[in-house]
Amino acid sequence: MVMNDGDLGSPKGDADTGMSEYHHNTPKRRDEADSAAKRITLVGALANLILTLAKAVVGVVGHSAALVADAVHSAADLISDFVVWVAIILGSREADENHPYGHRRFETMATLAVSILIIISAIVIIRDSILRIDSQQMTSPTHLALLVAALAIVVKEALYRLTIKVGRRYHLPLINANAHHHRSDAFSSVAAFIGIAGSIQGVAMLDLIAAMVVGLMLFRVGLKLGWEALLEMSDIGVDEETLLIIQELIVSEPDVVALHLLKTRHIGGEVLCEMHIQVPPRITASAGHQIAERVRLAIIKGVPRVAEVTVHVDPEDDEEGTVILARRQDLLAELEIIVNYFPNVEQIGEPLLHMLFSGCEVIMAPKISGDLDTIQSTAASLVEAIEASDSFVKATVHLRLGDLPAATSA
Numbered sequence: 001m002v003m004n005d006g007d008l009g010s011p012k013g014d015a016d017t018g019m020s021e022y023h024h025n026t027p028k029r030r031d032e033a034d035s036a037a038k039r040i041t042l043v044g045a046l047a048n049l050i051l052t053l054a055k056a057v058v059g060v061v062g063h064s065a066a067l068v069a070d071a072v073h074s075a076a077d078l079i080s081d082f083v084v085w086v087a088i089i090l091g092s093r094e095a096d097e098n099h100p101y102g103h104r105r106f107e108t109m110a111t112l113a114v115s116i117l118i119i120i121s122a123i124v125i126i127r128d129s130i131l132r133i134d135s136q137q138m139t140s141p142t143h144l145a146l147l148v149a150a151l152a153i154v155v156k157e158a159l160y161r162l163t164i165k166v167g168r169r170y171h172l173p174l175i176n177a178n179a180h181h182h183r184s185d186a187f188s189s190v191a192a193f194i195g196i197a198g199s200i201q202g203v204a205m206l207d208l209i210a211a212m213v214v215g216l217m218l219f220r221v222g223l224k225l226g227w228e229a230l231l232e233m234s235d236i237g238v239d240e241e242t243l244l245i246i247q248e249l250i251v252s253e254p255d256v257v258a259l260h261l262l263k264t265r266h267i268g269g270e271v272l273c274e275m276h277i278q279v280p281p282r283i284t285a286s287a288g289h290q291i292a293e294r295v296r297l298a299i300i301k302g303v304p305r306v307a308e309v310t311v312h313v314d315p316e317d318d319e320e321g322t323v324i325l326a327r328r329q330d331l332l333a334e335l336e337i338i339v340n341y342f343p344n345v346e347q348i349g350e351p352l353l354h355m356l357f358s359g360c361e362v363i364m365a366p367k368i369s370g371d372l373d374t375i376q377s378t379a380a381s382l383v384e385a386i387e388a389s390d391s392f393v394k395a396t397v398h399l400r401l402g403d404l405p406a407a408t409s410a
């Protein structure tokens with residue numbers, strides 16, 4: 001195909017190749033979230049320390065199995081807080097060579113370890129209560145035990161409210177889990193309170209039954225926490241709703257023709273996201289990069305939990321497989337050999353190659369000397385020669401107005 005559409009200058013452009021993007025995003029928000037998480041975890045730990053001591057001492061002195069069970073619960077919480085604290089310190093370190101995705105995964109592993117601890121202590125409490133009910137070893141709790149249980153309820157409910165505020169604000173699943181844990185602690189103390197009150201009123205068995213209920217609650221907490229950590233460790237993606245939002249953000253970018261291989265995964269409270277976007281096949285690499293950048297920024301802005309987005313740019317749908325052509329430099333070299341057959345053709349600039357699955361297309365504007373007839377017939381022969389090669393499927397040769405002889409261009 002020969003086109004005579006005026007002086008185009010030197011066609012200079014890059015072939016539309018697929019490319020990978022890796023951009024790291026370290027928002028200030030991350031630091032803010034980390035220090036807020038540290039603060040609320042410390043407050044929770046202090047409260048747990050005081051509650052553990054109070055419940056344990058008063059539970060024993062005040063003869064309440066339920067309060068002792070609740071103390072075990074608080075002790076488990078104390079260790080849990082400590083582990084979470086260490087995990088946050090480890091997790092907030094920047095990515096390094098050994099952990100290119102950062103250290104957020106420590107939070108998840110810590111959560112799993114804590115959940116196992118909670119499950120074990122729950123089993124001990126339940127087993128102990130059953131054994132004592134079975135052997136009629138009734139307890140006789142005092143009013144002091146009742147008072148401590150009441151205080152524990154108030155403190156834990158307050159902790160729940162403070163903690164959930166931080167967790168929701170910064171989307172920190174671990175802190176959210178901690179908050180719900182505080183609330184389940186409050187319920188646990190409510191159970192202890194009812195058991196102790198019932199025992200004082202004369203239903204002796206209620207204290208032990210309450211201890212068992214506290215154990216069951218603890219068991220459930222541990223199971224739930226562990227399950228969530230396991231899900232995250234198994235690289236679970238984002239929920240359906242978030243995935244739809246991300247999809248919508250991608251395809252609403254005008255030059256995104258199609259989307260495939262959209263993958264998300266969690267690390268700590270953050271989401272990593274990668275995808276292939278299909279763009280118009282004959283745009284330049286720089287234009288493709290601009291589209292990829294817009295997609296990346298739109299997702300980071302639209303879904304705050306997303307920390308990193310990797311966009312791969314496809315000029316064609318390669319979901320069913322891809323076609324690897326000869327190297328661009330080799331194609332250019334072959335093209336030069338063909339051009340050299342024509343003594344009156346001088347290549348100016350680099351030809352533009354569209355390296356598509358159907359084959360390589362060439363667009364060039366060489367300098368051709370001679371009269372108008374010669375120029376036109378040479379261009380036609382050049383197109384023919386290029387298209388005759390197995391390496392190229394289509395050639396477009398633009399003529400330069402300046403090359404036309406003055407006598408015929410008038």
Ligand SMILES: [Zn+2]
Nearest residue numbers: 021022289293
């Ligand atoms: Zn880039």
Ligand SMILES: [Zn+2]
Nearest residue numbers: 073077181185
């Ligand atoms: Zn607890």
Ligand SMILES: [Zn+2]
Nearest residue numbers: 276314318319
């Ligand atoms: Zn692809």
